[in-house]
Amino acid sequence: KDQQKTPLPPGPPFLECLQITWRMLRKNDTHLIAEDLRKRYGEIFNIRLFSSNLVFLNSSRIMRKLSVSGQYRNVTNDRPWTFYGHFICYGCRNVSLRNYNEMLMKVRKMVHGTIKLYGDGIKVFDDMVNGEIQILQKELENSKLKASFDLCKALKVSLIRVIHIFLTNERPKDSEECNYICDTVEEFDDVDNEMFNSVLLNTCPWVRFLPGRGRRLYKAALEGRDKLNNLYLNSSIKERLKGHGKGFIGKILSEAEYANEMEDEDIKGIVGEMVTAGYLTTKGALSGFFLLILYYPEIQRRIQEEIDDNIGSDREPSLDDRGIMHYTNAAILECLRFISHVPVGIPHVTREEIEVEGMRIPAKTAMVTNYWSAHRSDKYWDKPDVFLPERFLDDDGKLLPSEHILRSQLIPFGIGKRNCVGESFAKSRMFLYVTSLLQRFNFSPGENKLPPSDSKLWMPNSTMMPAFLNCVVAKR
Numbered sequence: 001k002d003q004q005k006t007p008l009p010p011g012p013p014f015l016e017c018l019q020i021t022w023r024m025l026r027k028n029d030t031h032l033i034a035e036d037l038r039k040r041y042g043e044i045f046n047i048r049l050f051s052s053n054l055v056f057l058n059s060s061r062i063m064r065k066l067s068v069s070g071q072y073r074n075v076t077n078d079r080p081w082t083f084y085g086h087f088i089c090y091g092c093r094n095v096s097l098r099n100y101n102e103m104l105m106k107v108r109k110m111v112h113g114t115i116k117l118y119g120d121g122i123k124v125f126d127d128m129v130n131g132e133i134q135i136l137q138k139e140l141e142n143s144k145l146k147a148s149f150d151l152c153k154a155l156k157v158s159l160i161r162v163i164h165i166f167l168t169n170e171r172p173k174d175s176e177e178c179n180y181i182c183d184t185v186e187e188f189d190d191v192d193n194e195m196f197n198s199v200l201l202n203t204c205p206w207v208r209f210l211p212g213r214g215r216r217l218y219k220a221a222l223e224g225r226d227k228l229n230n231l232y233l234n235s236s237i238k239e240r241l242k243g244h245g246k247g248f249i250g251k252i253l254s255e256a257e258y259a260n261e262m263e264d265e266d267i268k269g270i271v272g273e274m275v276t277a278g279y280l281t282t283k284g285a286l287s288g289f290f291l292l293i294l295y296y297p298e299i300q301r302r303i304q305e306e307i308d309d310n311i312g313s314d315r316e317p318s319l320d321d322r323g324i325m326h327y328t329n330a331a332i333l334e335c336l337r338f339i340s341h342v343p344v345g346i347p348h349v350t351r352e353e354i355e356v357e358g359m360r361i362p363a364k365t366a367m368v369t370n371y372w373s374a375h376r377s378d379k380y381w382d383k384p385d386v387f388l389p390e391r392f393l394d395d396d397g398k399l400l401p402s403e404h405i406l407r408s409q410l411i412p413f414g415i416g417k418r419n420c421v422g423e424s425f426a427k428s429r430m431f432l433y434v435t436s437l438l439q440r441f442n443f444s445p446g447e448n449k450l451p452p453s454d455s456k457l458w459m460p461n462s463t464m465m466p467a468f469l470n471c472v473v474a475k476r
């Protein structure tokens with residue numbers, strides 16, 4: 001009786017819910033639909049589908065309240081069932097698709113500890129990434145004769161190489177090995193992404209037994225997964241990497257052996273996830289950043305000025321420089337806000353019924369963390385649809401401190417118990433790539449048309465990135 005008194009969050013009427021769901025399935029632009037609905041219904045709304053509910057959380061305030069505050073956090077951090085998690089990730093044995101329990105906390109702690117960049121010192125990380133950036137720089141230098149260079153493609157190879165070194169602590173031996181690694185990672189990522197978004201397989205898992213698209217996709221995902229496992233976790237590589245205890249795989253294998261709690265499937269799930277999460281998101285972030293500076297040459301010029309004044313041209317940028325590069329940091333933060341690379345995050349699920357701000361969210365309800373609206377709402381941001389790094393600077397041109405109210409609205413990596421474990425890895429690579437490339441090159445639009453500057457107009461995907469990025473690269 002009491003429950004009936006507390007209403008569900010507001011939302012559109014039943015027929016409109018059906019139309020909305022159909023559009024989400026067809027176009028995958030959940031973030032844009034959700035922003036329209038937020039304007040009508042506010043920070044929490046509900047899309048009702050027969051007996052189930054899909055609740056949208058549309059501001060950092062409400063996401064923080066539900067995932068961080070003690071009253072809620074133990075019951076709002078599970079994940080929904082997905083075909084991908086169940087059939088490809090060995091029954092959700094990676095990090096992102098596990099439910100919130102003691103084992104997840106242990107796995108997160110282990111991954112955090114292993115991913116911790118500065119465990120071996122900033123210098124080791126600088127050297128690893130800078131070595132790869134130098135290879136990319138050489139490629140860019142050779143591109144000067146071409147009228148238009150596909151920067152997306154060059155970044156892709158470079159970032160896959162970084163992930164490979166991060167995992168194994170070894171550089172690819174030669175171009176043949178590098179091509180094989182790139183092909184394997186890309187093949188896995190493409191099919192992984194498609195499968196993650198496949199409505200057909202997520203709603204009707206039995207189609208994997210029938211001839212047709214669903215079965216083909218399922219088989220391709222299994223093949224991609226096994227090829228990746230063979231690349232990184234075959235028995236001789238495991239032996240070698242565990243032996244030197246370096247790189248993510250070496251460290252996690254030693255940790256797992258020590259803790260004696262992880263099975264082969266856990267390691268495979270986690271390593272596969274490091275490849276997809278570690279590569280795709282950062283590729284999206286960097287290609288988005290360089291697209292934006294092609295549209296805003298003034299911003300490119302100001303970053304270069306800051307590099308010239310603080311780092312100069314005689315040495316490579318280092319993570320130690322971050323503290324003095326206020327404008328560059330502001331531009332990176334603004335890029336993360338403006339694009340919202342993972343616009344609707346990974347859904348959370350309630351374990352028990354909860355009441356929040358006079359609304360009831362039943363147990364087992366999927367909650368969509370709508371980062372897009374959190375970053376584009378005019379309630380929290382002045383001119384939200386304008387790319388404006390200055391918004392993160394104070395009157396003296398210094399970066400606003402992280403506890404500043406405006407900075408607390410920016411949550412591209414999520415917050416609370418399920419926040420991104422790769423945040424510092426992603427931010428560090430962004431800083432080094434941006435500063436190292438702008439130190440040596442000017443980027444300008446090429447002859448071909450560019451994708452639109454506003455990610456609102458890009459092809460929607462679970463990780464947003466421009467489809468291509470043709471530009472002219474000139475040595476400074």
Ligand code: HEM
Nearest residue numbers: 095096277278281285342345412413414418420421422426
């Ligand atoms: C610009 C780059 C990146 C962005 C914008 C990003 C964003 C996110 C977001 C929004 C979430 C979901 C948070 C939630 O559910 O509340 C997440 C989770 C996660 N991210 Fe990232 N991420 C990035 C890079 C990375 C990297 C480089 C790695 C690994 C090397 C990584 C690994 C993960 C993992 C394992 C999770 C799941 C955490 C959990 O469920 O407990 N991410 N990320």
